[in-house]
Amino acid sequence: MTATLTNPLRVGLRQERVISPQCLVIFGASGDLTHRKLIPALFELFRQRRLPSEFAVLGCARRPWSDEEFRAKMEQALAPVIAEDPAAWTTFCGGLFYEPVDLQKDEDVVRLGKRLEQIDRQRATRSNRTFYMSVSPNYYGSGCRALAAAGLLADPKRSRVVIEKPFGRDFASAQDLNRIVNSCAKENQIFRIDHYLGKETVQNILVLRFANTIFEPIWNRNYISSVQITAAETVGVEERAGYYESAGALRDMVQNHLTQMLALTAMEPPGRYEPESIRNEKAKVLQAARLAEEAEPWKCCVRGQYGPGGNSADPLAGYRQEPGVDPNSTTETYVSMKLFIDNWRWQGVPFYLRTGKRMPKRLSEVVLTFREAPVHLFDSAGAGPTANQLILRIQPNEGADFRFEVKAPGSGMRSRPVDMDFSYDESFGEPSDEGYVRLLADAMLGDPTLFTRSDEVEAAWRLYTPLVELIEQQPWQLPVYPYEARTWGPAAADSLLARDGLLWRRP
Amino acid sequence: MAPQLTLQAPLELPPQEVPDYLGRLWEGEQEQANGASTFSLVVWEPAWIEQQLVRLGRLTGPINGLERPELLQAAREAIPVCGLPPSTSPLAPELAWQLGQLPGDASAEDLRGQQVDAAISRHQPRRLITLAPTLDGHRPLETLVAAYCPLPEEGPMTSVCGDVVVMRGGLGALEHGLQMVNPLISAELPCWVWWNGCLDEAPQLFEAVSQAPRRLVVDTAIGSPARALEVLCSRAASGQAISDLNWYRLVSWRESLAMAFDMPSRRDALAHVVQLDIDVQGHQPVQGLLMAAWIADRLGWQLEHTSKAEGEGILASFRRPDGAPVRFRQMPVPVGTPSTHPGSLVGLRLVCEPEGRTPLCVILCGETGGCMRLEAGGMARLELVEEVVATAVESSQKEVSRTLRGGHDSTNPLLCAAAPLAAKLLPN
Numbered sequence: 001m002t003a004t005l006t007n008p009l010r011v012g013l014r015q016e017r018v019i020s021p022q023c024l025v026i027f028g029a030s031g032d033l034t035h036r037k038l039i040p041a042l043f044e045l046f047r048q049r050r051l052p053s054e055f056a057v058l059g060c061a062r063r064p065w066s067d068e069e070f071r072a073k074m075e076q077a078l079a080p081v082i083a084e085d086p087a088a089w090t091t092f093c094g095g096l097f098y099e100p101v102d103l104q105k106d107e108d109v110v111r112l113g114k115r116l117e118q119i120d121r122q123r124a125t126r127s128n129r130t131f132y133m134s135v136s137p138n139y140y141g142s143g144c145r146a147l148a149a150a151g152l153l154a155d156p157k158r159s160r161v162v163i164e165k166p167f168g169r170d171f172a173s174a175q176d177l178n179r180i181v182n183s184c185a186k187e188n189q190i191f192r193i194d195h196y197l198g199k200e201t202v203q204n205i206l207v208l209r210f211a212n213t214i215f216e217p218i219w220n221r222n223y224i225s226s227v228q229i230t231a232a233e234t235v236g237v238e239e240r241a242g243y244y245e246s247a248g249a250l251r252d253m254v255q256n257h258l259t260q261m262l263a264l265t266a267m268e269p270p271g272r273y274e275p276e277s278i279r280n281e282k283a284k285v286l287q288a289a290r291l292a293e294e295a296e297p298w299k300c301c302v303r304g305q306y307g308p309g310g311n312s313a314d315p316l317a318g319y320r321q322e323p324g325v326d327p328n329s330t331t332e333t334y335v336s337m338k339l340f341i342d343n344w345r346w347q348g349v350p351f352y353l354r355t356g357k358r359m360p361k362r363l364s365e366v367v368l369t370f371r372e373a374p375v376h377l378f379d380s381a382g383a384g385p386t387a388n389q390l391i392l393r394i395q396p397n398e399g400a401d402f403r404f405e406v407k408a409p410g411s412g413m414r415s416r417p418v419d420m421d422f423s424y425d426e427s428f429g430e431p432s433d434e435g436y437v438r439l440l441a442d443a444m445l446g447d448p449t450l451f452t453r454s455d456e457v458e459a460a461w462r463l464y465t466p467l468v469e470l471i472e473q474q475p476w477q478l479p480v481y482p483y484e485a486r487t488w489g490p491a492a493a494d495s496l497l498a499r500d501g502l503l504w505r506r507p
Numbered sequence: 508m509a510p511q512l513t514l515q516a517p518l519e520l521p522p523q524e525v526p527d528y529l530g531r532l533w534e535g536e537q538e539q540a541n542g543a544s545t546f547s548l549v550v551w552e553p554a555w556i557e558q559q560l561v562r563l564g565r566l567t568g569p570i571n572g573l574e575r576p577e578l579l580q581a582a583r584e585a586i587p588v589c590g591l592p593p594s595t596s597p598l599a600p601e602l603a604w605q606l607g608q609l610p611g612d613a614s615a616e617d618l619r620g621q622q623v624d625a626a627i628s629r630h631q632p633r634r635l636i637t638l639a640p641t642l643d644g645h646r647p648l649e650t651l652v653a654a655y656c657p658l659p660e661e662g663p664m665t666s667v668c669g670d671v672v673v674m675r676g677g678l679g680a681l682e683h684g685l686q687m688v689n690p691l692i693s694a695e696l697p698c699w700v701w702w703n704g705c706l707d708e709a710p711q712l713f714e715a716v717s718q719a720p721r722r723l724v725v726d727t728a729i730g731s732p733a734r735a736l737e738v739l740c741s742r743a744a745s746g747q748a749i750s751d752l753n754w755y756r757l758v759s760w761r762e763s764l765a766m767a768f769d770m771p772s773r774r775d776a777l778a779h780v781v782q783l784d785i786d787v788q789g790h791q792p793v794q795g796l797l798m799a800a801w802i803a804d805r806l807g808w809q810l811e812h813t814s815k816a817e818g819e820g821i822l823a824s825f826r827r828p829d830g831a832p833v834r835f836r837q838m839p840v841p842v843g844t845p846s847t848h849p850g851s852l853v854g855l856r857l858v859c860e861p862e863g864r865t866p867l868c869v870i871l872c873g874e875t876g877g878c879m880r881l882e883a884g885g886m887a888r889l890e891l892v893e894e895v896v897a898t899a900v901e902s903s904q905k906e907v908s909r910t911l912r913g914g915h916d917s918t919n920p921l922l923c924a925a926a927p928l929a930a931k932l933l934p935n
Contacts, residue, residue: 008805009765018913053916
């Protein structure tokens with residue numbers, strides 16, 4: 001791909017909403033999310049002048065670090081980025097603080113409150129706080145309770161809580177956690193992160209659908225024959241075996257990311273572009289969704305686990321050979337399934353979801369396949385006329401692709417498919433922000449549009465409850481099929497579509 | 508939202524008693540109220556046009572310094588009465604001067620500093636100090652203080668309160684009372700100084716009140732262009748944080764021009780600009796010059812020459828990085844309904860001649876003005892891109908509110924780069 005000139009008029013020009021003075025408190029600040037994602041995202045916001053001067057970050061964890069140690073560790077982790085703008089880092093770093101806090105200890109929470117007041121005086125942060133729970137999911141509930149008990153969540157306009165995924169392990173635990181969290185703070189103070197929603201391309205699904213007149217009239221069962229949603233990773237479990245062994249692909253990717261893409265693709269237009277209107281529609285469509293075979297869920301779901309693969313130059317270990325993984329593990333690293341949405345718009349249209357690790361390509365996409373023309377008037381230059389497709393590329397090569405038939409050059413009247421392509425990289429003069437940049441900014445702004453609401457989370461868990469119960473109670477009904485690393489999943493997944501006369505799209 | 512009033516009737520005190528009184532303000536009964544750990548705001552609020560219109564009986568009071576619709580309507584009606592051109596902005600300083608020549612002695616209650624625009628009170632300033640000069644230059648200094656508590660819409664009933672101080676009198680009295688202002692400003696909190704007037708109307712007072720590290724908010728659309736740009740450049744160069752409301756109003760224009768060149772096929776054309784034309788409303792050139800300076804800075808042009816053009820326009824020539832010349836022309840144009848703020852951009856035309864390709868012409872038109880002058884002449888040979896720039900006209904209070912919300916202790920780098928070039932573009 002040739003390099004595209006940047007647009008010099010775009011530099012420094014973002015018309016972004018301004019973040020108010022506040023203190024961002026990160027619990028679990030000694031963990032890798034903080035130095036891998038959160039601090040880099042905050043530094044990027046700082047460099048874009050989207051953070052006010054009256055801003056502070058207070059890292060909290062059990063480790064007995066000092067402010068200087070915390071700053072030094074962040075500087076070490078971000079060294080390549082800091083090298084681009086060391087002066088900016090010096091200024092930004094002055095707003096980083098650390099307090100050793102164990103949220104399970106009352107005296108620590110009292111000390112936290114005092115430290116926050118001190119930071120308010122020092123940095124003029126106006127008693128405005130965002131609390132980020134980058135801790136084990138086991139501590140979400142107790143952490144929120146501790147903050148509430150200390151009065152740190154009392155002001156709904158000046159306190160927010162951001163909670164990472166996973167939110168619960170199943171429907172019951174998600175409900176319990178929602179009850180606890182909602183007893184500590186109002187719903188509009190709670191921000192449940194799904195970082196896929198921070199991607200421009202995921203947000204673009206809404207704009208594409210509702211800012212254009214041409215799509216909405218055909219975005220339904222009368223014109224669309226099927227939808228495929230794919231989130232494929234090339235990486236294996238890497239260093240996350242401890243978490244992944246108990247989660248699997250269903251909990252790690254399907255219940256959250258794929259379900260969010262499903263909701264945005266299938267939802268009704270909101271009445272207004274307001275957070276609650278959009279979240280209302282997402283919750284509604286998820287409540288109407290169901291597994292294709294709820295009584296016999298094994299008929300509409302395939303699980304897989306990657307085995308060894310690669311080639312002699314780059315051999316890849318199988319999942320069971322990965323460090324930290326039980327050699328007899330039955331955790332799925334691949335899931336595909338078929339869903340329906342029982343409403344007027346989508347009745348009878350199958351939605352196929354798939355996700356997997358160690359697949360040939362890293363990509364996420366939504367593919368809408370349209371019904372074939374009722375009569376084929378023309379011969380096809382290929383094997384046969386292809387159905388129109390709208391492909392929304394979430395990552396990489398973010399953009400969209402519309403595939404349709406045109407006349408093939410020559411004296412006859414034969415058709416062939418062509419692609420009309422839109423690429424973000426080529427069309428806009430600057431790169432998009434990484435997901436956490438957008439999500440952190442929105443959380444600090446108090447805009448919940450890109451965060452999931454309690455009913456959405458519960459609806460997503462309820463949708464997959466038959467599968468979760470099946471895996472826990474009758475795992476033999478849903479066996480884990482092996483697939484070679486760097487392939488598109490087990491053969492059984494192809495059979496899932498073959499029964500409907502379809503094939504998985506080969507990107 | 509209606510302006511919010513102070514919690515209690517303001518108390519008039521001798522200036523020397525004000526600091527002690529403010530120190531005791533939150534003791535005793537007000538145990539549930541906390542002083543806001545936010546910021547201090549000092550406002551120079553002359554409201555000359557409002558005072559003159561009230562004096563002439565053309566506007567009913569109270570005088571509050573807010574850009575209310577009745578004020579703007581009365582000002583527009585007064586423009587022809589004063590013999591000013593129809594394209595004069597209702598907030599133009601020359602209107603205040605002309606009104607001052609007319610006889611009248613009506614009066615009204617003066618609530619400047621006591622009626623606080625909700626856009627500002629929403630940020631809960633810790634201390635709001637208003638300097639309110641009166642038409643009577645000999646009027647002695649009056650000092651008023653009051654508590655101020657916006658009620659929380661939800662959440663705990665604890666209020667986060669601040670206080671207001673109003674210093675009102677003739678210019679001489681205000682200058683004399685300045686020594687009182689500094690002790691009232693907390694060194695621990697950021698302090699903004701909003702000079703809501705011409706930068707050349709009280710230079711001593713301005714210098715005394717606006718020193719760094721206070722963050723300065725000015726409007727270079729008001730008053731002498733040379734003085735406005737001089738202040739902008741010197742303060743930005745010294746490292747002080749300065750925001751210019753006139754620069755901020757260009758946001759939509761900058762975005763629209765950048766958008767015109769987002770398409771990859773057009774980006775190369777930016778390196779081949781041959782001509783830039785800007786039309787502004789009335790005879791206040793600064794906003795147009797800031798826009799031209801921003802473009803020149805972004806595209807790496809060097810200024811070679813600037814001069815006055817026929818009809819009070821400005822002619823300049825730049826040199827591109829590849830050595831080719833760029834012609835610049837800025838013209839004042841009459842408009843039917845002038846914008847509230849003087850010198851608003853009406854239109855912009857950028858002509859590019861990339862090698863071996865059809866020349867490109869980008870025309871941006873303001874919503875309220877026409878672009879016929881820029882659209883005329885030889886368009887047939889050009890690839891034409893024309894966009895209407897949507898501009899929301901907001902009150903100065905709302906504009907300042909935006910600055911207060913996400914304040915920085917440094918000047919916007921784009922403004923830092925554009926201001927000196929804009930100053931050089933202004934002919935002597």
